[in-house]
Amino acid sequence: MKFEAPVAVTEIAAFIGAELVGNSQLMAAGINEIHKVTAGDISFVDFEKYYNASLQSAATIIIINKKVDCPEGKALLVLEDPFSAYVKLVNRFRPFEPATKAISDSALIGEGTVIQPNVFIGNHVRIGRNCLIHPNVTIYDHCVIGDNVIIHAGTVLGADAFYFKKRANREVIYDKMVSCGRVIIEDDVELGAGCTIDKGVSGDTIIGRGTKLDNMIHVGHGTVIGRNCLIAAQVGIAGKAKLEDNVILWGQVGVNKDLVIGKGAVVLGQSGVAGDLEAGKVYFGSPVQDAKDRMKEIKWMKRIPEIWEKVKGL
Secondary structure, eight states: OEEEEEEEHHHHHHHHTOEEEEOTTOEEEEEOOTTTOOTTEEEEEOSGGGHHHHHTSSOSEEEESSOOOOOTTOEEEEOSOHHHHHHHHHHHHSOOOOOSSSBOTTOEEOTTOEEOTTOEEOTTOEEOSSOEEOTTOEEOTTOEEOSSOEEOTTOEEEEOOOOEEEOSSSSSOEEEOOOOOEEEEOTTOEEOTTOEEEOOSSSEEEEOTTOEEOSSOEEOTTOEEOTTOEEOTTOEEOTTOEEOTTOEEOTTOEEOSSOEEOTTOEEOTTOEEOSOBOTTOEEETTTTEEHHHHHHHHHHHHTHHHHHHHHHTO
């Protein structure tokens, strides 16, 4: 998420009650997660094993729970609970805006776009030209939709990320990470009925130009899907996955978080993707492996009873 205008790091420190270490002249451009930060962004870290990755990232301002050596040119905001401080900043710079009507006055809708009955379009949404939005679609605040997009009935764009911090010794142990990211749907995409596309925690969930989704597909927060992908019914993709161009996922494939599926890869139905996949190959199984190898294994497994009878007869 980018701020409407840069904010002084001294103002940020005062607002969250942090000790400022390092460059006090910086201006913050926005808020982002560590895997999506750019220069000028604020990020946070509260586990020591991630300190180095955060300090060496592109983030200019880091909220941290321990005073450490500050990299040159950056600023640290030191306080006990970086997670809560981060959420406080999100609530200040992108507060929840209650809806007052089904289609917000602040939404921009392009020429030739058709909005069917019972569609909800939130605040600051942008929809391009010649789109078709079928009944009962819900489009949360700040979503961006390109030209020539078709969205079928009951699909939801921009629900919150499934992201929580566990707190010990409490009756309610999970604290919600408030989401301030967006969903971006590029030109010529088609989304089937009953899909759910979650926004990023602070960055963007992106579906690339020409990609087609079948019905009842879930795309987790911060996932980036490339151009001209095909995704069949009941696929689930966890947060921060990356699918390169021309990937095909057949029905009921499950994709783990934080991985990359290479360009042109094909994953056959009911497979489970646990880690990165190379480009241009066909995969099957759970966990997936090369489809030809997996089919050979299945063929030999079917022969086990026959082989066993021969062994008993010796």
